[in-house]
Amino acid sequence: MNRVKSKYLKGKEKFAIGIDLGGTNIKIALVSKAGAIRNYLKIPTNTQQGKEATITRIKQGIYQIISQSNLETRSISGIGIGAPGPLDFQKGIIHFAPNLPGWEEVPLAEIIKEEFKIAVKVENDANVAAWGEKTFGIAQGVDELVCLTLGTGIGGGLIIGGKIYHGKNNVAGEAGHIVVNKDGPLCNCGNFGCLEAYSSASGIKNRVSRRIKELKISDPSIFYQNNFDQISLVKIFEQAREGNPIVKDIVEEAIEYLGIGITTLVNLLNPEMVVLVGGITNEGDKLLNPVKDIVFHRAMRYHVADLKIVFGKLGEYAGVAGAAALLWDFD
Amino acid sequence: MNRVKSKYLKGKEKFAIGIDLGGTNIKIALVSKAGAIRNYLKIPTNTQQGKEATITRIKQGIYQIISQSNLETRSISGIGIGAPGPLDFQKGIIHFAPNLPGWEEVPLAEIIKEEFKIAVKVENDANVAAWGEKTFGIAQGVDELVCLTLGTGIGGGLIIGGKIYHGKNNVAGEAGHIVVNKDGPLCNCGNFGCLEAYSSASGIKNRVSRRIKELKISDPSIFYQNNFDQISLVKIFEQAREGNPIVKDIVEEAIEYLGIGITTLVNLLNPEMVVLVGGITNEGDKLLNPVKDIVFHRAMRYHVADLKIVFGKLGEYAGVAGAAALLWDFD
The missing domain is CATH 3.30.420.40 (ATPase, nucleotide binding domain)
Structure with missing residues (x-):
C-alpha cells in the first residue's frame, strides 16, 4: 500500500x-x-x-x-x-x-x-440510499424523509429526526410491503397484494409474463429487449404509453398503487420529502406526475401542505455515497 | 383555592x-x-x-x-x-x-x-393514549410502539425511540388513513378506502346503514339499541356472529382490513408492540384473535418475531393518564 x-x-x-x-x-x-x-x-x-x-x-x-x-x-x-x-x-x-x-x-x-x-459500518441498502440523498443529494437538510428504492424489488429507508430509523429488530422501512390490495398477486415476501408485487420491476414483469402466457400471445417480442430471455421494463412502459391493451392496465396499476402506497406513507409519517430512486425513475415525469397527482389528491390536507415528492439526484452513486457517509457525524 | x-x-x-x-x-x-x-x-x-x-x-x-x-x-x-x-x-x-x-x-x-x-401541554388525543399506555399501561418499557384508537374514527399514536413521533407538520400517525382499498368507500378525510372507512365504529355503522337502505329492510330494529336513532355497534357485531348475512361480511371486512392495516404498520415501522384501545376493543378476543392471525400470517418474518399485539389496559383513563404524563420526563 x-x-x-x-x-x-x-x-x-x-x-x-x-x-x-x-x-x-x-x-x-x-x-x-x-x-x-x-x-x-x-x-x-x-x-x-x-x-x-x-x-x-x-x-x-x-x-x-x-x-x-x-x-x-x-x-x-x-x-x-x-x-x-x-x-x-x-x-x-x-x-x-x-x-x-x-x-x-x-x-x-x-x-x-x-x-x-x-472502522466498518454495515447498513441496509435502502437506508443507505436514503442517507446518501440526505447527506449529499436532494434531501440535504431534510430530517423527516422517506426514500423508496424502486428497483427489482421496492425498499424503503426512513429518516426520522435526522437519523436512520431501524425499528425494534432493525427491519423498519419495508415500504415495498405496504399492503395495497389484500386480494392482490403473491409477493416475494409470501403475502398478497404488497406494493412490491404491483410496482417493482419484478412485479410488473411477472404480471406481464403471466398475461402473455394466459392470452397465449404468439409473438411477445415487443416486450423484450435484445433477446427473449429478458423481458424489458422499458419496452413494457413504451408499449403501455402506446396504448397496448396487454400491458396498459398493468403499468397504470403500477403507477396508481405507487401513489396509493406513498399516500399511506405520507398520512402515517408526515414526512417533509419523499425521494424516489432506482431504475423505474428513468421514466421521469411520466411516472412522477401521475404519482404526485394521486398523493396530492388522496393524502390528508395538513400532510401534503409542505410535502415534496422528488427523484433522488445521486443516481448510481447513491449507495456508495450513502455508505461512506455512515462513517461521519454531520450534526 | x-x-x-x-x-x-x-x-x-x-x-x-x-x-x-x-x-x-x-x-x-x-x-x-x-x-x-x-x-x-x-x-x-x-x-x-x-x-x-x-x-x-x-x-x-x-x-x-x-x-x-x-x-x-x-x-x-x-x-x-x-x-x-x-x-x-x-x-x-x-x-x-x-x-x-x-x-x-x-x-x-x-x-x-x-x-x-x-405549565400546560396540548397533544393529539391518539398520541396521548399511546403515551398513557407507555407510561402507565400495557406498554411500559416499550420504546417502539404503535397505538391505534378504535373509536368513532381511528387514530394512531407512534412512539419512536421512546418519544411521541410528530412528523414534519405535527400530524404523523394517521393510521386510520392507511389506504387499504383504493376503490373502497368514501372516508371522512375525502379519500376512498381508508382503514377508518372500514374498521371504525362510524365506518361500520355507515356501511350497515347504507345496506339497510339498499336492501329496503323493513324492520332493522335488530341493529339498533334502545331507540331507532342510534344504530348499535354491539348489536351489529352480535348479529354478525349469529351469521346474519346483512352484516356478516361488513364485520368480517372490518376485522380483516384492521389486520391488513396493522400488517402495513408492522412492515413499515417494525414496532415492538401494537396497542389497540377504544370502544371496539370491548369485542375482546373475538376481535383480537382474528386480527393477530392476519398480521402473523401476512407480515414479514423478522417483523413479527417479537411482536406483541395487545389491548390497552387503561380503558377510559388512558387519555387523562397520558395527558398528565406529558408533564413529566421519565428518562
Whole structure:
C-alpha cells in the first residue's frame, strides 16, 4: 500500500470508502466528506461463485481503491457498506439476503474490519440510499424523509429526526410491503397484494409474463429487449404509453398503487420529502406526475401542505455515497 | 383555592392534571406520577353551546379537581390536554377539530396557562393514549410502539425511540388513513378506502346503514339499541356472529382490513408492540384473535418475531393518564 501522503490530506479533506453490495454488482468508491466521488469501481458480484468468493472480491476491490487513491488506510475514516436483506447494523451481521444465495448470519463488518483494521459500518441498502440523498443529494437538510428504492424489488429507508430509523429488530422501512390490495398477486415476501408485487420491476414483469402466457400471445417480442430471455421494463412502459391493451392496465396499476402506497406513507409519517430512486425513475415525469397527482389528491390536507415528492439526484452513486457517509457525524 | 398542604405532598408524590377533550365528554383527573387517578371528573362537552362555553367548562372542571384535591396549584406539575384534530403541540394551538365545531386555531395551552399560571401541554388525543399506555399501561418499557384508537374514527399514536413521533407538520400517525382499498368507500378525510372507512365504529355503522337502505329492510330494529336513532355497534357485531348475512361480511371486512392495516404498520415501522384501545376493543378476543392471525400470517418474518399485539389496559383513563404524563420526563 502506498504510504505517501496524498495531496488531499494536505487540504485536511476527509475520506471514507463506500460499498454498495448488490445481487449483480459490487460498487466501491472513495468518497470525500464533501460528497465527491474520488475513485470508483464496479465489479460483478458473481453470486454463483459463493459467499467466500464474493467477500474476497470485496476485499480486492477495497485494496484497489486504496491503492489508486494514494491514501494511507489511517487517513480514511472507515468503510461503509450498504447490503441487502435483514441485517443487524449494530453488529454488522447480514442475517440473510434473497439476492445473495448462501449468505446467512454473515459478520461482514467483522470480516472487513479484521482485514483493514479500520472502522466498518454495515447498513441496509435502502437506508443507505436514503442517507446518501440526505447527506449529499436532494434531501440535504431534510430530517423527516422517506426514500423508496424502486428497483427489482421496492425498499424503503426512513429518516426520522435526522437519523436512520431501524425499528425494534432493525427491519423498519419495508415500504415495498405496504399492503395495497389484500386480494392482490403473491409477493416475494409470501403475502398478497404488497406494493412490491404491483410496482417493482419484478412485479410488473411477472404480471406481464403471466398475461402473455394466459392470452397465449404468439409473438411477445415487443416486450423484450435484445433477446427473449429478458423481458424489458422499458419496452413494457413504451408499449403501455402506446396504448397496448396487454400491458396498459398493468403499468397504470403500477403507477396508481405507487401513489396509493406513498399516500399511506405520507398520512402515517408526515414526512417533509419523499425521494424516489432506482431504475423505474428513468421514466421521469411520466411516472412522477401521475404519482404526485394521486398523493396530492388522496393524502390528508395538513400532510401534503409542505410535502415534496422528488427523484433522488445521486443516481448510481447513491449507495456508495450513502455508505461512506455512515462513517461521519454531520450534526 | 385550598392552600393547606395535602398529605400527598408530604410523601413528595408528584401530581399533574390530565384532560381528555372529546366531542362528547371532557374527562379531567388528578394523576400521580405513579399513575394513580386521585380525582376524576367527566362532564359533557356540549359542543353545540360553542367553543367559549366548552373552554369555560374545562376551566371550571380544573378548578373543581384542584379544589377536591386539597393541593395548591404550585404543587401540581402542570396540566396536560389530549385534544382531537390536527394541532401544534409545541405552541398548544388546535388548528381545527372535526368533532368540535367552531374550533379553529385555538391557542388552548395559552388560554389555560393564562388562567392557572401553570405549565400546560396540548397533544393529539391518539398520541396521548399511546403515551398513557407507555407510561402507565400495557406498554411500559416499550420504546417502539404503535397505538391505534378504535373509536368513532381511528387514530394512531407512534412512539419512536421512546418519544411521541410528530412528523414534519405535527400530524404523523394517521393510521386510520392507511389506504387499504383504493376503490373502497368514501372516508371522512375525502379519500376512498381508508382503514377508518372500514374498521371504525362510524365506518361500520355507515356501511350497515347504507345496506339497510339498499336492501329496503323493513324492520332493522335488530341493529339498533334502545331507540331507532342510534344504530348499535354491539348489536351489529352480535348479529354478525349469529351469521346474519346483512352484516356478516361488513364485520368480517372490518376485522380483516384492521389486520391488513396493522400488517402495513408492522412492515413499515417494525414496532415492538401494537396497542389497540377504544370502544371496539370491548369485542375482546373475538376481535383480537382474528386480527393477530392476519398480521402473523401476512407480515414479514423478522417483523413479527417479537411482536406483541395487545389491548390497552387503561380503558377510559388512558387519555387523562397520558395527558398528565406529558408533564413529566421519565428518562
